[in-house]
Amino acid sequence: MDSVYNVIELIGSSSESWEQAAANAVTEASKTLRDLRVAEVVEQDLVVEGGQVVLFRTKLRLSFKHEMGD
Amino acid sequence: MTAATDGQVHKVIRLVATSGTSWEEAARVGVAEAAKSITDLRTARLIESDLMVGPSGVTRYRVKLEVSFQLDRSRRRPGSSETVLVRRYLIIANQTLPSSALHELVSVRAAAGPSEFHVLVPEPPRPVLIGDPATGLVTLPAEEIEQQRLLGLAEAEERLDDFRRAFADLGGAISGEVGLGDPLTAARRVLERSSFDEIIVSTLPAGVSRWLKLDLPNRLQRTFDLPVVSVVSNEG
Numbered sequence: 001m002d003s004v005y006n007v008i009e010l011i012g013s014s015s016e017s018w019e020q021a022a023a024n025a026v027t028e029a030s031k032t033l034r035d036l037r038v039a040e041v042v043e044q045d046l047v048v049e050g051g052q053v054v055l056f057r058t059k060l061r062l063s064f065k066h067e068m069g070d
Numbered sequence: 071m072t073a074a075t076d077g078q079v080h081k082v083i084r085l086v087a088t089s090g091t092s093w094e095e096a097a098r099v100g101v102a103e104a105a106k107s108i109t110d111l112r113t114a115r116l117i118e119s120d121l122m123v124g125p126s127g128v129t130r131y132r133v134k135l136e137v138s139f140q141l142d143r144s145r146r147r148p149g150s151s152e153t154v155l156v157r158r159y160l161i162i163a164n165q166t167l168p169s170s171a172l173h174e175l176v177s178v179r180a181a182a183g184p185s186e187f188h189v190l191v192p193e194p195p196r197p198v199l200i201g202d203p204a205t206g207l208v209t210l211p212a213e214e215i216e217q218q219r220l221l222g223l224a225e226a227e228e229r230l231d232d233f234r235r236a237f238a239d240l241g242g243a244i245s246g247e248v249g250l251g252d253p254l255t256a257a258r259r260v261l262e263r264s265s266f267d268e269i270i271v272s273t274l275p276a277g278v279s280r281w282l283k284l285d286l287p288n289r290l291q292r293t294f295d296l297p298v299v300s301v302v303s304n305e306g
């Protein structure tokens with residue numbers, strides 16, 4: 001059976017942790033996408049203000065099955 | 071995830087930080103440390119995260135971060151699209167940080183045009199060990215030497231804080247740190263990660279000053295090929 005997948009990238013952020021940032025991105029994505037299985041962490045960084053970490057950001061690559069009309 | 075602005079030059083450095091609790095905490099530690107000497111730190115990229123493992127499991131969380139900061143001298147005026155060129159000064163001082171001669175020179179430089187200052191307070195010299203003349207043995211306990219060293223560092227931090235408070239109106243244009251090692255080594259570390267137009271060395275008078283005895287101003291000039299201005303004062 002041939003399958004086609006869509007791949008999208010998302011950036012989630014959190015003031016707590018990179019894990020929470022990733023979870024936020026997945027939660028948001030699952031509102032509109034079905035059948036999410038695995039999210040790959042592509043990049044992590046953080047935002048600094050006044051010498052303090054204010055935001056952790058996680059960029060995720062999500063893939064989901066492309067629904068083809070047949 | 072960061073956008074470089076047109077025409078600006080950024081320097082990128084990598085740092086490694088660890089924590090006993092989490093990668094996030096390690097990142098916070100690393101950023102807080104880097105921010106002491108780098109003003110204008112905006113983002114840091116996580117390059118690598120790993121664990122230090124001992125017989126009882128994970129002992130430390132370790133992150134390698136890439137931070138970047140602007141190297142060129144163009145700065146955007148707050149609330150406007152106009153850019154100005156700043157001059158950057160490295161101030162090396164310890165005991166004479168409170169002196170009016172140094173404060174005057176900084177005020178003159180600040181008044182001359184847009185400028186940024188970085189204050190380096192080299193670590194105070196380690197306490198000299200005094201041997202017992204009869205036995206030749208060192209009588210000062212190790213804890214006491216360490217305590218004196220920490221006290222010296224705390225005093226240096228305090229003088230630095232006072233200095234920054236005195237120039238609070240310069241805002242983010244003034245940064246500072248207590249640098250480990252002798253003054254030349256500490257200066258080299260600062261100059262490796264940033265660049266300056268002039269070095270200002272503030273010392274006690276000749277005869278009293280250890281730095282003048284070491285010929286620090288001339289050595290700085292020869293080593294880094296930058297204009298060096300010496301300020302001598304009695305106060306401190």
